[in-house]
Each structure stands twice: as C-alpha cells, then as structure tokens.
Amino acid sequence: MISLSPYNSPTKKHTLGPQATNSFIDVLSGMSLSTDLQEHGDWARPAPPKHERRKSIKFQKLDIREANEPSGRSQIHLFGVTKDGYSILVRVLDFPHYFYYPAPQGFEEEDLSPLCEYVNELLLGTGKPVVSEIQLETQTTCVDGRPVEFLKISLFDHRKMRRVKDIFMSGRCQYRDLFSSPELSYEASIPYFLRFMLDTNILCMTWLQLPKNEYNVILTAERVSCCQQEVSISLESLRICHVIDDQEKFAPLRILSFDIESDLKSNGKFPDPRGEAVIQIGNMISVHGQDIPCNRTVFTLGSCSAISGAHVLSFEDESKMLLAWSHFFLEVDPDVVIGYNITQFDIPYLLNRAQTLNLHEFPFLGRVRGEVSLNRNIIVQAFPPHSTLGSPQSMAKRQNTFPDCPGYEGRLLLDVYFYIREHYPQRVGSKFKGSLKLNAVAKDFLQDTKEDVDHTQIPILYRGNPDTRRQLALYxxxxxxxxxxxxxxxxxxxxxxxVAREASVPFNTLRVWRTLKNIAKRYIDAISGVYLAADPQGMRDA
Incomplete structure (x- = not known):
C-alpha cells in the first residue's frame, strides 16, 4: 500500500471560493452519503482468496497479448476480470502460429519431416528450431474452387513468420528442387493474436472458464504481470462460457476516469510539458453497472482545502505528486481507463512531463511488469517544436496523435471525445464550432455543464490559496x-x-490499428467460405 500525506482530512468543511457553484458540491456530498468512501489509501482492489486448483475460475477476457516463453515458444496472454472482480492474466499454451504454402508437384507425405528439418537448418542462426510441424492439407483458394494440396507450416515462435515465409517465396528453399518456382503464401499476414481469436472464436469480452485442476498457478516470482492472479492453461482445456442473461453480460469492471490541469504559459497560451507543471489530477473510480463513483480523489500541487465526498491529496513537489498518482493508478488497477480527449492531451502530457522531470518509473502503468506506456513518437506529434496545444477541435486535425497515443496494456482505453466525434459526426466541422467541447457535449446530452472556471483563471486559482485551489480541484x-x-x-x-465483437478484433485495436477490421473481415470471409486467402503484396506482415 502506498503512503501519501494529504494536508487535510476529507471530512473537514471549508467554504467555497466566490466563483464556484454549489451544485457539484451537493453532488459530491450526496455521494459521500450514498457510498462508503474508502479510507485514505484504501482504494486497491479487494485481495483475492488463495488460489486453489480444485476450484474453477470464470473470467471475462478484456485484452490479448502476444508473448513467448523463455524457450522462445509462443504464448497467448489473455487479460481479464473474474466474476468476483479480481484481475487475472491467463497464459494460453500450445497454440502455434501457422500459414499455408502450395505443395509443389511431386511432394509426398514422406517429405514432411525432412522438409521441416531442412527449413530449420536454414534458420540455424536463430539458435533454436523455428518450424514445429509441416502438414499436408487439401484446401481451396476461392468459393467453390477446386481442391489444391497445401503445406500447413506451423511455428514454435510467431515472431519468425516473415523469415520462414521468405525462405519459400524467395527461392531459397531448394529441397529436392521442388520449390524452384516461388508461389504466393496464404494467411501469413494474419497477426498471431488475430489468428488465435479467429480460430477459437474468443472475441472481445468473451466469458471463459478454467476448469478445476486443469490450470497451473504462476508463482509470484515468475509472474510477468501485476494482475492479482496469474495462471497458465493449455488451449484444449480452456472453455468458452455462454452468457445466460444481461446481468452476466459484464464483469464488475473497474473504470477510472481522470483529468489533469496544468499551469499555463505567461502569455495565456496552452501549455508545453517541457515547461509547464501538472498542477492537479482529478480521478473518479466507478464499477460497471453502478450509478455512483465509489472513489473520488484529487491530487493537487500546493495545499488545498478539503472537499466533502472526495479525497484531497496535496503535495509541495510536482515529481512526488506524479509518482504518487502513478502508484494510485496501479493500486486502483483499472480495467477501463476513460476521459475526455485524454489520448491527445492528458496521457501524452503526463508522459512527457514525467520524462522532463526524469521520473523513470512513472510510465509503467500497464499490466505487464517492466513494460512502459510510452511511444517516443508522441512527443514529437502531440507537442511539435515551436507550437502549442489547442482545443480538442484544433488538436483533432493531427489525426495521427490519436492512434499513436500509448495505451495501458491489459487495460481498455476509451476516449469519450473521440467516441463523440466518431458516432456523432454532425457535431464535427467549422459550422458547429465548439460543439465537441466537453461543456457543449455535457449540456446537450446530460443537461449539465463544467464548473464555471475559464482556462485563463487556472494559473490564478493555482497561485492563490487553499480555498482557490479547492475551487480548481472541483473544476x-x-x-x-x-x-x-x-x-x-x-x-x-x-x-x-x-463494434469490436462484430469486427472480431481486440477492443484497443479500434483505436491503434483501424485497418485491422478490414484484414479480419477478409479472413473471416475466407473462413466462412471454407477457402484460403492469399497474402496481398505489401500488406503488413504478422
């Protein structure tokens, strides 16, 4: 448990600054009466019971990740939430990546093992065998096409797909002089994780079951994730569960919504993380299906008067505040992270600011240990030299910053701003100037508004006193x-x-790899038509 030192107890009452409204104060006070506001520092997920292999585990899959054992053999990692609300990582074993290549004339069944050995010898530089098995299968290449013999080439390590494919397509394979005329490969361009999803029909938010005594608990010292539970299981033992009713549609997902405020330049323009500090971070923690956030916490730079119904954690040092927030984030262990325009402002700003302050441990906010939530390109794209950030409308012109924004592996990231932009296109365009701003969206859909603080007042409130910083914290x-x-x-x-389920793609790829939907559809059509799809030239390799 992290140790933070707020200046004020959240139960102590203070008067509000002169420019703040009372409505949101009443809402927060009402929340404190309706929910048990956790004690300061007690926002971590409840600890799971001790693992017993005698009990089955039912969980809902959130995210998927390609991985490898220390031996190099491929694994699929499934992040999820159990029906009791615990985070879990499931390592799925024994699912090989594979592709198809036309069997040349004269190739026989007895050539399969020798060809496998031959290809592995060509790849001796890798240090370990790459091809695990080669099989002969009869397939077609179009609907109602004639049957053709294909080699199904399975790999130990999915990362070597291109190298193995190139051996056949480049003419390097001279086994018995049967491969002198290179052919097109088939289905080598399917990413490993997508191949798994298509072959198993384990889609976004699918419920799965680990039968008792058929999974192994990973020792703490050997875990690769910071999930509460981590296990491994063979693919053949994994079971898909069918949802009985709407109450079982979603697990008790933890949702974290956050917003940052930063200092402004002296000329009033939008801030640059290389110079302007993060001065506040507001957080709301909710559980899917519940109406009231179970935790309301704000981190402030400088002392801040208490707010009824919320935790106020104040710091004199920005670096300590940012590190404390990162520990808070990891202890909350959110399944879904949301906000308004966080992919183009809040997340890049926090990462870039932490880099400016040399906070090397800050970016580790995903569920994979030792893996940073950082994309170096974001620094250049979101904050180009000699320019400043603008409103969501002006920032949206730099479309590449949205998919390039680093996410949090194992957690789902949903930017409500981009959801509005995509699903309500009538609000986009110069004719509707300002209609994508949070205040306008909230007014139209919620009959509510932001707190009445102009952005030019932010540095004034910040440099004022504990009560003015309280007003900013409410904002x-x-x-x-x-x-x-x-x-x-x-x-x-x-x-x-x-949308993710219909497209048969992971939730997070809707943001970071939009064209994957087209790739998935192409192979889904092939699967439903019972034929193989050739790899288009120039398509992104797996």
Missing amino acids: CLKDAYLPLLLLKKLKCFEQEVR
Missing part, C-alpha cells in the same frame, strides 16, 4: 465526472464492445 473533479456520465448515458463502452 478538475467535474471534468473527470462528466465523461463517466456520458459513458453511461450514451452506452459508449457497450457500443465499442459491440
């Missing part, structure tokens, strides 16, 4: 609260899950 908390209300009112999460 920051409200900006974290409104996306939660929009998420529920517009069913943003449910809609994105539906």
Whole structure:
C-alpha cells in the first residue's frame, strides 16, 4: 500500500471560493452519503482468496497479448476480470502460429519431416528450431474452387513468420528442387493474436472458464504481470462460457476516469510539458453497472482545502505528486481507463512531463511488469517544436496523435471525445464550432455543464490559496465526472464492445490499428467460405 500525506482530512468543511457553484458540491456530498468512501489509501482492489486448483475460475477476457516463453515458444496472454472482480492474466499454451504454402508437384507425405528439418537448418542462426510441424492439407483458394494440396507450416515462435515465409517465396528453399518456382503464401499476414481469436472464436469480452485442476498457478516470482492472479492453461482445456442473461453480460469492471490541469504559459497560451507543471489530477473510480463513483480523489500541487465526498491529496513537489498518482493508478488497477480527449492531451502530457522531470518509473502503468506506456513518437506529434496545444477541435486535425497515443496494456482505453466525434459526426466541422467541447457535449446530452472556471483563471486559482485551489480541484473533479456520465448515458463502452465483437478484433485495436477490421473481415470471409486467402503484396506482415 502506498503512503501519501494529504494536508487535510476529507471530512473537514471549508467554504467555497466566490466563483464556484454549489451544485457539484451537493453532488459530491450526496455521494459521500450514498457510498462508503474508502479510507485514505484504501482504494486497491479487494485481495483475492488463495488460489486453489480444485476450484474453477470464470473470467471475462478484456485484452490479448502476444508473448513467448523463455524457450522462445509462443504464448497467448489473455487479460481479464473474474466474476468476483479480481484481475487475472491467463497464459494460453500450445497454440502455434501457422500459414499455408502450395505443395509443389511431386511432394509426398514422406517429405514432411525432412522438409521441416531442412527449413530449420536454414534458420540455424536463430539458435533454436523455428518450424514445429509441416502438414499436408487439401484446401481451396476461392468459393467453390477446386481442391489444391497445401503445406500447413506451423511455428514454435510467431515472431519468425516473415523469415520462414521468405525462405519459400524467395527461392531459397531448394529441397529436392521442388520449390524452384516461388508461389504466393496464404494467411501469413494474419497477426498471431488475430489468428488465435479467429480460430477459437474468443472475441472481445468473451466469458471463459478454467476448469478445476486443469490450470497451473504462476508463482509470484515468475509472474510477468501485476494482475492479482496469474495462471497458465493449455488451449484444449480452456472453455468458452455462454452468457445466460444481461446481468452476466459484464464483469464488475473497474473504470477510472481522470483529468489533469496544468499551469499555463505567461502569455495565456496552452501549455508545453517541457515547461509547464501538472498542477492537479482529478480521478473518479466507478464499477460497471453502478450509478455512483465509489472513489473520488484529487491530487493537487500546493495545499488545498478539503472537499466533502472526495479525497484531497496535496503535495509541495510536482515529481512526488506524479509518482504518487502513478502508484494510485496501479493500486486502483483499472480495467477501463476513460476521459475526455485524454489520448491527445492528458496521457501524452503526463508522459512527457514525467520524462522532463526524469521520473523513470512513472510510465509503467500497464499490466505487464517492466513494460512502459510510452511511444517516443508522441512527443514529437502531440507537442511539435515551436507550437502549442489547442482545443480538442484544433488538436483533432493531427489525426495521427490519436492512434499513436500509448495505451495501458491489459487495460481498455476509451476516449469519450473521440467516441463523440466518431458516432456523432454532425457535431464535427467549422459550422458547429465548439460543439465537441466537453461543456457543449455535457449540456446537450446530460443537461449539465463544467464548473464555471475559464482556462485563463487556472494559473490564478493555482497561485492563490487553499480555498482557490479547492475551487480548481472541483473544476478538475467535474471534468473527470462528466465523461463517466456520458459513458453511461450514451452506452459508449457497450457500443465499442459491440463494434469490436462484430469486427472480431481486440477492443484497443479500434483505436491503434483501424485497418485491422478490414484484414479480419477478409479472413473471416475466407473462413466462412471454407477457402484460403492469399497474402496481398505489401500488406503488413504478422
């Protein structure tokens, strides 16, 4: 448990600054009466019971990750949440990546093992065998096409797909002089994780079961994740569960909505993380299906008067505040991270600011130990030299910053701003100037508004006193609260899950790899038509 030292107890009452409204104060106070606000520092997920292999585990899959054992053999990692609300990583074993290549004339069944050995000898530089098995299969290459003999080439290590494919397509394979005329490869361009999803029909938010005595608990010292539970299981033992009713549709997912406030330049322009500090971070923690956030916490730079219904954690040093927030984030262990325009402002700003302050441990916010949530390109793209950030509207012109924004592996990331932009295109365009701003969106959909603080007042409130910083903290908390209300009112999460399931792609790739939907559809059509799809020239290799 992390140790933070707030200046004020959240139960102590203070008067509000002169420019703040009372409505949101009443909302927060009402929350404190309706929920048991956790004691300061007690926002971690409840500890799971001790693992017993005699009990089965039912969980809902959130995210998927390609991985490898120390031996190099491929694994699929499934991140999820159990029906009791514990985070879990499941290592799925014994699922090989594979592709197809036309069997040349004269190739016989007895050539399979010798060809496998031959290809592995060509790849001796890798240090370990790469091809695990080669089989002969009869397939077609189009609907109602004639049967053709193919080699199904399976790999120990999915990362070597291109090298193995190139041996056949480049003419390097001279086994018995049967491969002198290179042919097209088939289905080598399917990413390993997508191959797994298509072959098993384990899609976004699928419920799965680990039967008792058929999985192994990973020792703490050998874990690769910071999930509460980590196990391994063979593919053949993994079971798909069918949802009985709407109450079982979603696990008790932890949702974190956050918003940051930063200092402004002296000329009033938008800030640059290389110079302007992060001065507040507002957080709202909710559980899917519940109406009221179970935790409301704001981190402030400088002392801040207490807020009824919220934790106020104040710091005199920005670096300590940012590190404390990163520990808070990891202890909360959110399954879904949301906010308004967080992929183009809040997340890049935090990462770039932490880099400016040399906070090397800050970016480790995903569920994979030792893996940073950092994309170096984001520094250049989101904050180009000699320019400043603008409103969501002006920033949206730099479309490449949205997919390039680093996410948090093992957690789902949903930017409500981009959801509104994509699903309500009538709000986009110069004719509707300002209609994508949070205040306008909240007013139209929620009949609510942001707190009445102009952005030019932010540095004034910050440099004032504990009461003015309290006013700014209310503003920051409200900006974290409104996306939660929009998420529920517009069913943003449910809609994105539906899109991901229909496209047979992971939830997070809807943001970072938009064209994957087209790739998946191409192979889904081939599967339903019972034929193989040739790899288009120039398509991204797996």
